[in-house]
Amino acid sequence: xxxxxxxxxxxxxxxxxxASLVATAAGAQGFPDRPLRxxxxxxxxxxxxxxxxxxxxxxxxxxxxxxxVENRPGGGAVLASETAARSPADGLTWLHVDNGxxxxxxxxxxxxxxxxxxxxxxxxxxxxxxxxxxxxADSPWQDFAAYRAAARSLAPNYGTPAVASPHHLAMEMVKxxxxxxxxxxxxxxxxxxxQELLAGNIESVVIDTATGLPFIADGRVRALCVLxxxxxxxxxxxxxxxxxxxxxxVAYGWQGMSVPAATxxxxxxxxxxxxxxxxxxxxxxxxxxxxxxxxxxWSPAEFNAFVAAENAVWRPLIRELGIxxxx
Numbered sequence: 001x002x003x004x005x006x007x008x009x010x011x012x013x014x015x016x017x018x019a020s021l022v023a024t025a026a027g028a029q030g031f032p033d034r035p036l037r038x039x040x041x042x043x044x045x046x047x048x049x050x051x052x053x054x055x056x057x058x059x060x061x062x063x064x065x066x067x068x069v070e071n072r073p074g075g076g077a078v079l080a081s082e083t084a085a086r087s088p089a090d091g092l093t094w095l096h097v098d099n100g101x102x103x104x105x106x107x108x109x110x111x112x113x114x115x116x117x118x119x120x121x122x123x124x125x126x127x128x129x130x131x132x133x134x135x136x137a138d139s140p141w142q143d144f145a146a147y148r149a150a151a152r153s154l155a156p157n158y159g160t161p162a163v164a165s166p167h168h169l170a171m172e173m174v175k176x177x178x179x180x181x182x183x184x185x186x187x188x189x190x191x192x193x194x195q196e197l198l199a200g201n202i203e204s205v206v207i208d209t210a211t212g213l214p215f216i217a218d219g220r221v222r223a224l225c226v227l228x229x230x231x232x233x234x235x236x237x238x239x240x241x242x243x244x245x246x247x248x249x250v251a252y253g254w255q256g257m258s259v260p261a262a263t264x265x266x267x268x269x270x271x272x273x274x275x276x277x278x279x280x281x282x283x284x285x286x287x288x289x290x291x292x293x294x295x296x297x298w299s300p301a302e303f304n305a306f307v308a309a310e311n312a313v314w315r316p317l318i319r320e321l322g323i324x325x326x327x
Contacts, residue, residue, distance in 0.1 A: 041077025047210035058278035089262035122303035159193035170251035234292035
């Protein structure tokens with residue numbers, strides 16, 4: 001959409017670690033002195049959980065302590081967010097963040113137990129995840145035009161990993177921008193939604209590239225469109241909604257890591273340096289490239305600026321859409 005932040009990301013970017021982060025990392029000597037935990041507000045098996053575990057597995061030996069990934073799903077990740085926000089600001093508790101947690105929730109909820117704008121500060125960016133609208137391979141809908149036309153007679157249903165997930169909000173935006181009618185069916189994670197699609201229990205799914213691309217690549221599902229500005233090089237046959245005449249219908253999922261806002265800058269910079277090194281390792285960068293995930297090694301300040309730009313776009317749009325979770 002036209003208000004989308006103008007941040008050009010490369011799927012294969014590999015840059016050297018910023019010298020400033022190398023220097024400031026030395027200021028966190030003695031940290032950490034005990035195991036760390038990475039809180040994920042979604043079930044095991046999804047993209048958030050998978051990347052938290054991959055990155056934590058490489059950061060742990062560099063930090064000299066175990067990193068335990070703790071899944072606390074439910075309620076738009078509000079429980080996970082509150083748990084992290086109420087934790088000591090000592091750098092030992094991390095929160096896996098995304099559009100929903102940092103951007104959407106303040107516009108969706110009349111009351112939140114925390115304020116993501118003031119209770120958290122960014123450590124680093126994990127990646128931007130293109131979103132696909134998919135149907136089963138045997139679906140009668142061969143393309144988005146057929147899907148949209150069928151909806152005029154009977155609205156199809158669409159699954160997502162959760163209520164108020166980036167996938168859900170993206171599809172609601174698509175509905176507004178294209179005149180589509182479709183009914184939301186939330187699940188507990190992207191893999192669950194995909195299994196229900198394959199089982200024939202739902203008609204379509206909005207899924208991120210990390211979870212959905214393997215299903216697209218092996219032909220188990222048909223992708224009707226991708227919500228990116230441009231086609232993904234990993235699924236070049238799938239058109240964007242922009243190409244199909246809906247220039248305003250652009251959305252992504254994205255992920256990052258935050259900590260309580262009062263965490264000392266020296267610790268944040270140490271975590272940022274180790275996170276960038278982990279993500280740029282061959283083990284993770286190769287996997288991300290294979291899945292079409294777009295990455296930039298942003299500093300904590302750059303990640304915070306990205307979140308602020310997302311807030312300026314999506315919070316007004318959510319209010320325009322009239323979507324609320326409570327109140």
